[in-house]
Amino acid sequence: MLDLLEHIRWEGDALVILDQTLLPTETKYVSLRTIDEAWEAIRVLRVRGAPAIGVAAAFGMYLGLREGRSLSFPAFEKLAKKQGEYLCSSRPTAVNLRWAVERVQKLIRQEKARSVSELVDRLLEEARHMIEEDNAVCLNIGRYGMELIPEGARVLTHCNAGGLATARYGTALSPVYAAVQQGKRVAVYADETRPLLQGARLTAYELQRAGVPVTLICDNMAATVMAQKKVDLVIVGADRVAANGDFANKIGTYGVAILAKEHGIPFYCAVPLSTIDLKLSSGEQIPIEERPGEEVTQGFGKQTAPTGINVFNPAFDVTPHKYVTSFITEKGVINPPFKKNLSNLFKTE
């Protein structure tokens, strides 16, 4: 695989993360040694992206519990509960944050036979294991996805579902990295992704650093790039996939899907199985977060719309499954009918 950033890693006695709030102009790592520092890093988005937040939270729990070696088990378990609640308060809506905290708490209950001191070591081991797990999932997504990328392909992507959003290899970008590693020439068009510009700030940054040719466009230029026959396929990530294949992703994804269909361009969604929620029958059941209008009116530090203007700022949209060519998962490429084939993924486990 290409030499991708290890932007979240354990070094000595600290969790070292790339401070994503300084991107794209400054590449600076910060060392987190306390749960307070981990809380703050998640809160202000120094680390972001669902899988990356999960990993940071697991290390955060370790940081918040490593001073507890001499506690009794009940006192330790109580501390783990308190620290978990605290960590989850950093970004209340982040599903992976709570998932990682609960995984650590469950591990503590399961391994209560050990001494508390051993348990503390076990927590660090578990957090490091979560990085390896995420890497394995992303590498498999890349391995299956790269078969869909022909030599010389131009790939359009939206938002950042790259290495910076996971532990290292990304979901939507993993097939690109794998294809390049395989020796294929691949170029990427990155939608800037208003309002928060994750495409411009993060996707463009990590592709440039990895040596993959990337061209930045405004979201409203995707249609023209497609009409000019400069895009061979689209790959995006997802925040949540319903049982029928409808999926939620960063606002703007749905529009890209329609444009791809209109131009006859394959549209792929790369996701780990953990993102597929069979309890939701369709995309209509996925709640869509609305965010403050200020992200739109003064996102660049400068006020760019009249004071008092009404703003609609949904953070995500839902792409109906009919626009999806295939899902790329760590267990293979899933084609329609999605309702049957997505649920089969879980039956074989």
Add this chain to the structure above:
Amino acid sequence: MLDLLEHIRWEGDALVILDQTLLPTETKYVSLRTIDEAWEAIRVLRVRGAPAIGVAAAFGMYLGLREGRSLSFPAFEKLAKKQGEYLCSSRPTAVNLRWAVERVQKLIRQEKARSVSELVDRLLEEARHMIEEDNAVCLNIGRYGMELIPEGARVLTHCNAGGLATARYGTALSPVYAAVQQGKRVAVYADETRPLLQGARLTAYELQRAGVPVTLICDNMAATVMAQKKVDLVIVGADRVAANGDFANKIGTYGVAILAKEHGIPFYCAVPLSTIDLKLSSGEQIPIEERPGEEVTQGFGKQTAPTGINVFNPAFDVTPHKYVTSFITEKGVINPPFKKNLSNLFKTE
């Protein structure tokens, strides 16, 4: 009609314009008394929008010639040629700028029987007449277009083809103003229109000021607003219309047209006849200007993409005629087949 801004007008001895570079946060008028001041105002976009630039250029020619009352006719004509070239250099690609300058120069040739002093007065009269002409065209576009806007309609528009782009009433927004004047409840969704945010800075500003309910969205949210059935029709302007109905407009228009088609929403293009160029058989012949990448990477003073990143920044796109429901012109609403019906507009003159 609603009390719309007279953002470009003659007062006493000066051309008074609203300084659009200060919008949306500051409403400030500046008085232009010399051709140099007019040149600078056009150059730095204090006045912008094709029809508004044409009007400003006509006044600019008067400002540059009014000191020439005592010249001989040949010297005056020579000065008019020199001042015209100078004024055209402010924005070399603005078609209406050259058109207005040539109109003034032609008038001078036609009326050479007059004294030069009379001719100078005639130039001011002509410039003021151009405001009236533009108002008449826009009001007629409004009159025909308002019939397409049902009571309670939600209209989506892209970029600014409003009063601020013309002398007063706008093209795409004129039907909205006329419908509101008629007593209809009409609300507008304004695409912010990256990279230069004319939707956020100008369209949102002028609609808010006119008391028309307006909601600002990022360009990539239009698909979701349509999917939520919050848009009843789309109206946009155009920079150039080909004989077959293909048209060029601000980048992003083509994508909106595809989204409208996919959601079964009527898509209208409001244009004065002066924008229709029957010499171009199709949109493929319309040249598309590419602008500097910095507009995308640091459009608001802050760098939001990595240094050295490759950027594709086309200023316009071409929407094929198959996506257009109708054109709204000052001579009526034009339905398909456009090739026949657009050319008929000129035959009846």
